[in-house]
Amino acid sequence: MKIKQIFAVLAVSASLMSCNFLDEFDPNATTAGNFYTSEADIETSLNGVYQSLAQSYYYQYNYYFTDVRAHVTVVTDSGASSGIPYQFYNYTLTEENQYVYNRYTQLFKSISRVNTLLSHLDDVTYSASEARDTYEAEARFVRALTYFHLVTEWGDVPLVLERLDSKDEVAANNYRRPKAQIYKAIFDDLDFVLDSPLADFQPASECGRASKAAALALYGKAALQCACDEDFASEKSSYLTTAIEKLTSVWGMRPFGELSEIPYNQIWDLSTQKSCPENIFQINYVQGNADLGSIWNYQFGPSTTGVTSYKIGQMHNMTTGEVYESFDPGDVRRNYLRATTVAGVTYYHTMKYADLECGANGYGGNNWIVLRYADVALMLAEAYYWQGVSPTAETYLNMVRRRAGLADWSGSDLRQGIYDERLFEFIQEGLRWQDVLRMYSNEEMIEHYNAVNSNFSVKDLLLPIPYNERILNPEGLYQNPGYGVE
Numbered sequence: 001m002k003i004k005q006i007f008a009v010l011a012v013s014a015s016l017m018s019c020n021f022l023d024e025f026d027p028n029a030t031t032a033g034n035f036y037t038s039e040a041d042i043e044t045s046l047n048g049v050y051q052s053l054a055q056s057y058y059y060q061y062n063y064y065f066t067d068v069r070a071h072v073t074v075v076t077d078s079g080a081s082s083g084i085p086y087q088f089y090n091y092t093l094t095e096e097n098q099y100v101y102n103r104y105t106q107l108f109k110s111i112s113r114v115n116t117l118l119s120h121l122d123d124v125t126y127s128a129s130e131a132r133d134t135y136e137a138e139a140r141f142v143r144a145l146t147y148f149h150l151v152t153e154w155g156d157v158p159l160v161l162e163r164l165d166s167k168d169e170v171a172a173n174n175y176r177r178p179k180a181q182i183y184k185a186i187f188d189d190l191d192f193v194l195d196s197p198l199a200d201f202q203p204a205s206e207c208g209r210a211s212k213a214a215a216l217a218l219y220g221k222a223a224l225q226c227a228c229d230e231d232f233a234s235e236k237s238s239y240l241t242t243a244i245e246k247l248t249s250v251w252g253m254r255p256f257g258e259l260s261e262i263p264y265n266q267i268w269d270l271s272t273q274k275s276c277p278e279n280i281f282q283i284n285y286v287q288g289n290a291d292l293g294s295i296w297n298y299q300f301g302p303s304t305t306g307v308t309s310y311k312i313g314q315m316h317n318m319t320t321g322e323v324y325e326s327f328d329p330g331d332v333r334r335n336y337l338r339a340t341t342v343a344g345v346t347y348y349h350t351m352k353y354a355d356l357e358c359g360a361n362g363y364g365g366n367n368w369i370v371l372r373y374a375d376v377a378l379m380l381a382e383a384y385y386w387q388g389v390s391p392t393a394e395t396y397l398n399m400v401r402r403r404a405g406l407a408d409w410s411g412s413d414l415r416q417g418i419y420d421e422r423l424f425e426f427i428q429e430g431l432r433w434q435d436v437l438r439m440y441s442n443e444e445m446i447e448h449y450n451a452v453n454s455n456f457s458v459k460d461l462l463l464p465i466p467y468n469e470r471i472l473n474p475e476g477l478y479q480n481p482g483y484g485v486e
Contacts, residue, residue: 175476293363
């Protein structure tokens with residue numbers, strides 16, 4: 001077995017900890033040299049768990065796997081990195097795609113960090129009686145979030161819920177489990193969070209940490225995803241009930257009245273983003289810091305300076321003209337899209353991640369918003385739509401529309417209206433692929449995207465298991481349909 005492959009990274013016994021992921025990816029994290037002897041070591045390890053969310057192939061490059069793959073944003077250079085990014089847009093992904101491999105391994109490294117922390121929680125004493133379970137709740141929220149990404153992108157995946165101490169243990173766990181088991185693990189983790197002493201909300205100074213509100217929102221999202229998955233068709237009603245229960249609960253906890261009370265710019269303004277009451281969970285970044293700063297203000301920017309950043313933009317994740325024209329001209333969210341023309345083609349870059357104060361290096365203080373209340377409202381609209389309760393669905397839909405400066409919805413296709421609203425609200429926020437998985441059945445997905453690009457087929461419903469992983473256990477890590485050798 002190759003020690004460099006992802007499940008070898010999960011082997012983190014004391015004999016291997018001098019080269020484990022905490023050392024490799026977080027130089028400030030606890031290692032075997034000092035082991036876990038105090039609550040401060042647990043805090044440091046938890047910081048390493050959160051820092052894993054800021055690594056390149058967790059959220060920093062997730063747009064390839066979401067918005068680009070859903071064809072609402074584009075890769076402007078089809079030859080970039082030997083065409084590897086373009087495969088997501090052109091539906092020509094292979095099991096050798098390096099970006100797919102990097103994302104798969106990064107997500108499992110995050111899970112490994114969680115499992116290592118959990119295995120040491122009882123090694124130390126705590127200053128407060130609730131502290132231990134609070135740390136566990138935060139770590140298990142991250143694990144649930146990470147498995148949610150894995151199961152929606154790959155389907156069946158290995159399920160590892162404890163630290164693995166040897167190569168033999170790694171090999172024994174390196175096989176795909178059914179989606180139902182993955183979702184059960186997600187819900188089990190979130191149930192623990194909701195029963196824990198974790199705070200309902202985090203203050204602005206701790207905006208990058210988990211909360212019960214975040215757990216409820218993620219729980220509702222995962223249940224809604226299951227309800228719209230035809231593999232769980234017999235349980236659709238039950239999942240919709242759960243989704244509505246959890247989403248209604250977090251909606252009732254909101255620290256504001258109407259969504260329209262929160263200006264849209266408050267979500268993105270660097271002076272208000274961390275304290276914005278709409279933002280439930282966000283990945284925290286530090287302005288101007290090469291290791292801890294965000295990169296979207298120039299990565300998503302035009303190929304000039306002084307627009308979104310003082311650094312030249314790279315024109316990644318650009319909105320298409322077709323999507324831009326689908327916005328109502330009076331929609332305040334349309335103002336966050338700005339035209340830029342290159343080689344005669346007009347694209348639209350986003351101002352959501354602009355940071356003109358970060359200096360020439362371009363490392364911004366823009367956070368990545370993972371969960372916010374507009375998402376909760378529109379998920380409630382979805383859930384009530386799928387339940388057949390259209391008036392309530394429209395009520396939640398219109399809450400978001402009014403904040404955007406639009407009249408109440410008056411169309412004839414409510415499903416289309418809800419998912420269009422999600423497109424307008426969350427453009428370039430990395431939610432679109434999960435959205436279309438809920439919007440369409442598999443057959444509808446294939447029909448819709450095949451009309452967009454004839455390369456799209458059943459294989460494109462899921463990502464391929466990376467070749468470098470599959471060869472470690474070809475039978476247990478069976479390939480998704482349409483990729484490589486099945």
